[in-house]
Amino acid sequence: MRKRDTVRRTTAKEVAAAAGVSKWTVIRAFTPGSSITEESKRRVMEAAAALNYSPNLLARSLATNSTRQVAVFVDDFRNPQKLPFLETLTERLQAAGLVVMLININNHFDHVHALLHADQRQVDAVILFGTAFRDETLADRKLGHGMPPMFVLARDSQIEGVPAVVCDAELALREIVDHLHEKGYRRPGFMSGATALSTALRRRQHFTDFWAEKGVDKIELLSAEKYSAEAGATSVHEYLSRTAPAERVDVLMCENDILALGAMDEIRGKFGLRVPEDIAIVGFDNYELGGSSAYSLTTYEQPRFEMVEAIIGMIVGTTEAETVTLPGKMIIRNST
The missing domain is CATH 3.40.50.2300 (Response regulator)
Structure with a gap:
């Protein structure tokens, strides 16, 4: 098979010759903030356009010590x-x-x-x-x-x-707990996700602390192995299966919206319970699907x-x- 032809890149030296300037003037023309006259820059840019030249960013990174x-x-x-x-x-x-x-x-x-x-x-x-x-x-x-x-x-x-x-997780969870307490919920639960990430998010700790300030010390803790709808559904299924109806939480805070959506599907689909009449649900992150009429999920939006x-x-x-x-x-x- 015949070797494929390659097109040689135009060099800064060739652009400099065509523009009648030095190679370093060409480099300055393509470096933001560099000192160069408008006339020199115009000549360089015209020559570069005619020769289809673009600067070699990898080579420039050696000189600037920045790869961008x-x-x-x-x-x-x-x-x-x-x-x-x-x-x-x-x-x-x-x-x-x-x-x-x-x-x-x-x-x-x-x-x-x-x-x-x-x-x-x-x-x-x-x-x-x-x-x-x-x-x-x-x-x-x-x-x-x-x-x-x-x-x-x-x-x-x-x-x-x-x-x-x-x-601000502390501010977020204070607002969430204040809202839930005002709505009359008194038997809260919290579903956390992957252990290492959950610790760093600190949402469960703030949730527990703010309920304690309101005199509610018992928080039902649920755990999901990962952040997925399936994991949220599995976690709430295990909880509802082992807990008598009169002892269940009246509101479940999920560490993110994906867990919350999975939990809602399981609560309504497999157990025939109503949201929020039997169990209210709260998420976190304001995932787009949570705002649909199928879920209408209360949540907290991060300032992305x-x-x-x-x-x-x-x-x-x-x-x-x-x-x-x-x-x-x-x-x-x-x-x-």
Whole structure:
């Protein structure tokens, strides 16, 4: 088979010759903020357009010590609530001139391997998004100093020196408990998801604390193995099957909307109970499906856009790299 022909890229030197300027003038013309006269820039851009030239960003990164690449680690792709966040995050990163490297954390590619991979790619930053990241991971002997800066999005950071951008869980759960107490509920339950992530979200602890302030010390705790509708359905099925009707909770707070939707389907479909008359349901995150007439789920909306903008500001250096906590918004619907 005949070897496929390749097209040679136009070089900065060739553009410089065509424009009658130096190679460094061409480089400055394509570097934002560089000192160059308007006339020189015009000549360079005309020559570049005629020769179909575009700058080599990989070569430029060697000179600037910045690849403009950001790695995003995700380990729960099956959770559909991740998609709106990922859409906003990737859109805003790209608008800031950054390239997104999405890394799937799984059984074959853990956090240590992902960090080493990202470091070898010389990314400018790593965003830990919904990942079960632990302190001991950073203590791994394979990881040394000089790793790219890390940031945690949408959960508390458990790692010293790694800032997080989070929705104010304390404020959110206070508003939720106040609403439920005002509606007359007195036998609350809480369904948590994956253990490592649940601890970092701190929603269960705040839920328990605020009910205790109102004189309600007994909280029925349910646990789902992962954040999925199936796991939510399984957890509430086990609870209802072993609990007499008179002893059941009158309101169930689920750690996120996906768990809540699965729980609602099981409560109404398999047990024939009514929501909210028999058991009220609350979620968290304001997943789009939860707002449909089929569910009309009461929930809490995280300030997604503001959270993403805050973390990008830290990465590009326009704001100080420190943990930021932002308020969200209570969404009251028919499920309570």
